[in-house]
Amino acid sequence: MKITAALSGHGGTAPELVELEQEAPRAGEMRVRLVATGICHTDLHEHPGRHSPQPIVLGHEGAGVVEELGEGVEGFAVGDHVVLSGSSCGRCPSCRAGRPTYCDLAMPLCFGGQRMDGSTALSDGETCVHSHFFGQSSFASHSIVPQRTAVKMDKSLPLEKLGPLACGVITGAGGVIEALKVQPGESIAVLGTGGVGLSAIMGAKIAGAEQIVAVDLSDERLELAREMGATHCFRGDQPDLKDAIRGVTGRGLNYTFNTTNVGAVHTLALEVLAMNGTAGFVAAPLPDADGPWKPQMFAMLAGGRQLRGILGGDANPQTFLPQLAEWWQQGRLPFDKMLSFYPFAEIDRAWADAHSGAAIKPVLLMEQPA
Structure with missing residues (x-):
């Protein structure tokens, strides 16, 4: 069938918005009509062709309605509302342990631009167009998705808001609750208050953290961070930043959660930890004028400190996404305050606002809400 997609x-x-041909779902797959899709920084980074082959349809925060079932699909019906998460094999030790973001095949399944047999679901005439980005390629009117990629959601929920739960929100909130396992009364600093960082702050409040520090260069974002649960807010360019953060408790913090790729911020994330503290990070530091970033190993050893890489919040989307939606319904996870909506036809404007930071979490609307 003919679909509209952003290529x-x-x-x-x-x-660029184009018309493409999409094949029918194969065994174990479904066709989903997209209602909305969030734009994530991973999409921005992949657009020039960092890891995935091109041409490709990106998008990995999709939410929509099941339209067609492939052979062997169980547990879903036409008309179901679903949020689309990343792709995973379902068979490796990580998948069996409920940690599919660490699937042995995560890279080829999410960034390979094709099924494992080398086929794609999209074409432009006789030219192959890569699909299955994170198992969905949801910058489109319709997606062909593996059954494991879809998470069924309550139909009473506003589907147009739910897509960002699948990446930005689950990465932040899950990173604090599932990966770092922050406990009531503990302390944490969140470095960078974009969509992932604000989700981490909301997750820290849900977890019962006593001190929740937010650090950013934007006063507007710090104000929103305080509204979402931060107890202390600091600008990232203040000269005494390390001492100010450590002074929140008088001995440093139990955890830091770093959403940036700035080497100096990664250093700060370790320096403000208390003894036995853990620095969680979701983006690797980029090289700077001094070369590749290097952690201060003696300080880590002497203080029993740890670096902890986190993908997808360590969470199982099948169980954690409905939990996130429930917290939102309870008013405990107001993630919708950071969403900005754009018609699909205005993807250029949404893309620019994502790049500039004018929008914290742009969401493309393929359909107008009922």
């Missing part, structure tokens, strides 16, 4: 790989600052 990366033809140059330009943003994906």
